[in-house]
Amino acid sequence: MTNILFLDIETVPLYPHYSQLPQEAQELWEEKTRYIRAETSAEDYYPRAGIWAEFGKIICISVGYIRYFDGRRQFRLRSFTGDEREILQAFSALLEQYFSGRHHLLAAHNGKEFDFPFIARRLLVHGLPIPQKLQFFGKKPWEIPHLDTLELWKFGDYKHYTSLKLLAYTLGIPSPKEDIDGSEVMQVYYQQQDIERISRYCQRDTLTVAQILLRMKGEPLLTSEEIFSMSQ
Numbered sequence: 001m002t003n004i005l006f007l008d009i010e011t012v013p014l015y016p017h018y019s020q021l022p023q024e025a026q027e028l029w030e031e032k033t034r035y036i037r038a039e040t041s042a043e044d045y046y047p048r049a050g051i052w053a054e055f056g057k058i059i060c061i062s063v064g065y066i067r068y069f070d071g072r073r074q075f076r077l078r079s080f081t082g083d084e085r086e087i088l089q090a091f092s093a094l095l096e097q098y099f100s101g102r103h104h105l106l107a108a109h110n111g112k113e114f115d116f117p118f119i120a121r122r123l124l125v126h127g128l129p130i131p132q133k134l135q136f137f138g139k140k141p142w143e144i145p146h147l148d149t150l151e152l153w154k155f156g157d158y159k160h161y162t163s164l165k166l167l168a169y170t171l172g173i174p175s176p177k178e179d180i181d182g183s184e185v186m187q188v189y190y191q192q193q194d195i196e197r198i199s200r201y202c203q204r205d206t207l208t209v210a211q212i213l214l215r216m217k218g219e220p221l222l223t224s225e226e227i228f229s230m231s232q
Contacts, residue, residue, distance in 0.1 A: 001066045001214070004147065005099045006107045008205040009115050010060040010182075010198050013049035016190040018042070029055060047186055051114070053121035057084045059189055061091045061119070062202035064210055065099075075210060075222050077229045079199040085126045088119070095131040106133055107147035109164040109209050116146055149212045164208055173211045173221065203229060 015021055021029065029049065030042040037045040050056035062079040080087045099106070108115040120134045133145055153167055154160050168175055180188060180201050188194050211221050 003103045004105045004107050006064040006206050006210045008062050008202050009058050010185050010202045011050040011056045012186045012189050014057050018046035053118050060198050060202045062206040064206045073226050075227045077203045081195050092131045095133050105145045105147050110150045112148045168208050171215045
């Protein structure tokens, strides 16, 4: 468990309002979402743009890892917020400095379909190098150092989806959704401008991923005395 970096990201649309999208981007958004928004207009569907790396951006990456000090277990939490380019650079530096070893793994819930590729795509958008732990080129599936608690819960059932909140409830783990949920992040970011609230929410999700993996491995859950949140 000490070789694993747990993480979660929060994303929002690139612009606060659909009307602020450049004309070409509006046309591309309409084309991208034509078959999934049904009768909903492209403008009304825009608040969901944060789930696509072409139309969204990362506003927070929270990470957590387990360490032992004097035989005592600690879970260290940290969040990167601010300008997206700076977030990505800081996160990449953390990976390269502390989690670049052959045995190091990245873990997230639905990370293989969302968090990991989203981070890699936004790195490319900013012209930044992709850390080795996010590189897929030339690698076989079993060589990719990623753990996904959603995938582990599927047990080979690829049509099954379970949210982080539901999985935590099912396994008897305290719910991470104590304040806001993903649908409210855009409003909290653009209207309330409360990035600290988003950071706390993101950290709770990161902690929950770690708790789920501990439960799956039959190890004791982290207690409040073992959890430490560090400044950026």
